[in-house]
Amino acid sequence: MTTNRACVWVGARKVEVQERPIPAVGEGDVLVEVISTGICGSDCHNWESDKISKQLILGHESAGIIKEVGKGVTDRVIGQRVAIEPGFACMTCEFCLRGNPNICSNLKYCGLDPTDGTLCQYVACRASMTVPIPENISWEEAGAIQPLAIAVQLARRAALNSHHTLAIFGCGPLGLLILAVAKAYGVRKVVMFDIEQSRADFAVKYGAHAGIVPPQRGESQEPLAFAQEYATSLHKELGVGSGFDVTVEASGAEVCAQMAICLLKNGGTCIQAGLGKPLTSVPLFLLTARELNIKGTVRYTPGCYADAIDLLSRGLIDLKPLITSTYPLTKCVEAFEAQHARKDIKIVIMNQE
Numbered sequence: 001m002t003t004n005r006a007c008v009w010v011g012a013r014k015v016e017v018q019e020r021p022i023p024a025v026g027e028g029d030v031l032v033e034v035i036s037t038g039i040c041g042s043d044c045h046n047w048e049s050d051k052i053s054k055q056l057i058l059g060h061e062s063a064g065i066i067k068e069v070g071k072g073v074t075d076r077v078i079g080q081r082v083a084i085e086p087g088f089a090c091m092t093c094e095f096c097l098r099g100n101p102n103i104c105s106n107l108k109y110c111g112l113d114p115t116d117g118t119l120c121q122y123v124a125c126r127a128s129m130t131v132p133i134p135e136n137i138s139w140e141e142a143g144a145i146q147p148l149a150i151a152v153q154l155a156r157r158a159a160l161n162s163h164h165t166l167a168i169f170g171c172g173p174l175g176l177l178i179l180a181v182a183k184a185y186g187v188r189k190v191v192m193f194d195i196e197q198s199r200a201d202f203a204v205k206y207g208a209h210a211g212i213v214p215p216q217r218g219e220s221q222e223p224l225a226f227a228q229e230y231a232t233s234l235h236k237e238l239g240v241g242s243g244f245d246v247t248v249e250a251s252g253a254e255v256c257a258q259m260a261i262c263l264l265k266n267g268g269t270c271i272q273a274g275l276g277k278p279l280t281s282v283p284l285f286l287l288t289a290r291e292l293n294i295k296g297t298v299r300y301t302p303g304c305y306a307d308a309i310d311l312l313s314r315g316l317i318d319l320k321p322l323i324t325s326t327y328p329l330t331k332c333v334e335a336f337e338a339q340h341a342r343k344d345i346k347i348v349i350m351n352q353e
């Protein structure tokens with residue numbers, strides 16, 4: 001333990017490898033030797049921006065080995081394999097006290113300015129932020145436990161069950177992880193949408209019942225009529241009766257948000273997971289007329305990490321097909337260029353290499 005190489009965001013489209021001090025281990029903390037870290041769309045969003053208050057270590061999807069346990073820690077041991085929860089919730093605000101630290105009003109989050117992330121060799125955090133992982137989960141897969149936990153949280157918000165039909169807009173990593181969780185939960189039919197044929201095809205290879213590139217709306221077509229007509233034709237084509245039980249908008253596109261509502265059956269639930277433009281127009285009157293639900297979802301709640309790890313260790317979910325590249329931390333510049341080029345599905349960085 002002599003170096004703490006870190007991938008640091010220093011300006012627009014610029015990261016560099018810097019040497020940082022090995023963090024001190026306070027009471028109740030553990031020191032984790034980070035082995036793998038997934039790169040996330042939000043890391044890349046930071047990377048592209050120039051709104052930077054300090055040189056920030058990026059990364060928040062990490063796993064590693066406990067190297068040191070602080071005073072008072074009785075339930076973690078040196079050598080233990082763990083995933084790291086990246087949110088520092090205050091545990092005293094009204095939301096934390098009600099069991100929702102994901103919407104903590106004082107939340108600090110790894111890799112989110114000004115809190116340094118986990119794309120480095122050593123991280124110190126509260127012992128309770130580490131979740132043990134069994135030997136049969138590879139380090140590459142361990143680097144994608146955090147986004148899988150987010151998909152588990154989404155399934156909780158939707159109360160997904162095996163009798164449901166599900167439509168997902170967006171075949172990026174989040175959409176595919178939601179597909180994986182839905183399949184593991186035995187959801188009856190999962191249909192995926194994307195604007196790129198190759199991504200829609202991949203979703204089918206990964207277990208979706210159908211992968212569809214929706215048609216473009218013509219200039220003369222009114223947006224709502226277009227969405228409703230398309231929904232009606234799809235319901236017939238896909239054999240989902242009068243609509244889907246659950247739809248997920250994971251693309252952020254306005255037209256997808258409109259379709260995700262129109263595709264629902266009466267009483268159905270749309271989960272908004274994509275971050276689109278701040279003001280999006282959706283057919284709210286349908287919520288009243290057909291008693292629909294729209295729910296947001298953000299991060300994960302207590303137990304989502306453990307559930308994600310359980311799904312992986314029991315072999316109900318295989319993340320390996322999604323991890324299309326790994327890079328050593330020393331090549332993080334190339335890794336961010338590759339993430340930006342969007343040719344990979346999931347990139348994982350090996351922090352010690």
Ligand SMILES: [Zn+2]
Pocket residue numbers: 040041042060061146147
């Ligand atoms: Zn992420």
Ligand SMILES: [Zn+2]
Pocket residue numbers: 089090091092093094095096097101103104105106107
């Ligand atoms: Zn709080």
